[in-house]
Amino acid sequence: MAEVKKIATRVSYGETLVELGAIDERVVAIDADLAGSTQTGMFKKAFPDRHFNCGIAECNVMGTAAGMAAMGLIPFASSFAMFATGRAYEVIRNSIGYTRVNVKVCASHGGISVGEDGASHQCCEDFALMRSIPGMLVMSPADDVEARKMVRAAYEYNGPVYIRLGRAPIPVFHDPDYHFEIGKGEVLHEGNDIAVISNGILTYEALKAAEMLKKDGIHARVINMGTIKPIDTDIVVAAAKECGRIITAEEHSVIGGLGEAVCACLAENYPAPVRRIGLHDEFGYSGPMAELMVAFGLNDENIVKVAKEFLAQ
Numbered sequence: 134m135a136e137v138k139k140i141a142t143r144v145s146y147g148e149t150l151v152e153l154g155a156i157d158e159r160v161v162a163i164d165a166d167l168a169g170s171t172q173t174g175m176f177k178k179a180f181p182d183r184h185f186n187c188g189i190a191e192c193n194v195m196g197t198a199a200g201m202a203a204m205g206l207i208p209f210a211s212s213f214a215m216f217a218t219g220r221a222y223e224v225i226r227n228s229i230g231y232t233r234v235n236v237k238v239c240a241s242h243g244g245i246s247v248g249e250d251g252a253s254h255q256c257c258e259d260f261a262l263m264r265s266i267p268g269m270l271v272m273s274p275a276d277d278v279e280a281r282k283m284v285r286a287a288y289e290y291n292g293p294v295y296i297r298l299g300r301a302p303i304p305v306f307h308d309p310d311y312h313f314e315i316g317k318g319e320v321l322h323e324g325n326d327i328a329v330i331s332n333g334i335l336t337y338e339a340l341k342a343a344e345m346l347k348k349d350g351i352h353a354r355v356i357n358m359g360t361i362k363p364i365d366t367d368i369v370v371a372a373a374k375e376c377g378r379i380i381t382a383e384e385h386s387v388i389g390g391l392g393e394a395v396c397a398c399l400a401e402n403y404p405a406p407v408r409r410i411g412l413h414d415e416f417g418y419s420g421p422m423a424e425l426m427v428a429f430g431l432n433d434e435n436i437v438k439v440a441k442e443f444l445a446q
Contacts, residue, residue, distance in 0.1 A: 261389020
């Protein structure tokens with residue numbers, strides 16, 4: 134079997150940002166002294182006059198971005214997810230969300246896949262924080278192709294956007310001609326026995342789990358939900374009606390993320406039993422990414438385990 138190509142979504146972001154900068158002089162990049170890590174260094178090299186380093190001061194990054202957006206520019210503000218959404222939450226809420234300015238917050242190093250950086254940097258609360266801000270669009274790409282399409286969609290969208298990007302290279306499984314649409318999920322694997330709704334790095338794990346379940350005669354529907362807010366009500370309700378049981382899988386706390394968004398959607402439209410895979414009211418800890426994903430059940434084998442136990446009830 135050919136080796137699966139792997140690309141970190143932060144790299145996808147950096148390269149796409151350069152492409153956008155080449156076609157629109159209004160695009161600017163603002164960073165918190167992390168241009169190398171967030172990959173906005175590519176933009177700095179291509180357009181040095183449109184890259185702004187605010188230093189290790191995430192609140193200043195977001196405030197500056199809000200001011201630039203108010204002047205008609207299209208700022209992409211970047212830092213680690215922990216500090217972009219955590220340290221700068223109040224500024225994002227009041228200066229970006231409340232004023233509905235056209236700022237794109239693209240935060241890298243989300244989730245426990247940051248690995249050895251440990252709990253202080255493993256942000257598994259960013260979806261919850263950003264979903265709580267009125268008018269904020271919240272998204273998380275599953276691979277390189279979706280990340281590039283998502284960044285372009287954010288550029289075309291008029292309003293505040295949050296995109297979570299990853300540090301580690303992850304498998305690329307989308308076709309290059311894949312069409313991404315804000316607010317829409319996509320069915321990647323057909324099945325009616327159970328549905329797995331996932332995003333980010335967990336989508337590829339869900340696809341592997343579906344193939345493992347298929348060998349045991351269980352046909353799982355896999356849905357990639359790149360947009361967490363607004364959630365795709367139609368695809369979620371259809372999965373509940375046709376599959377009966379739903380599993381959500383995300384590299385985030387089960388509190389406030391994709392799982393809760395799906396549960397709220399179902400509670401209001403078509404109640405169905407759900408099992409949520411994610412961090413269960415806990416912090417991560419330092420360790421190799423692969424080991425952490427297994428330890429917290431963020432892998433294909435745990436999805437298979439949860440699915441079989443769920444179906445047996």
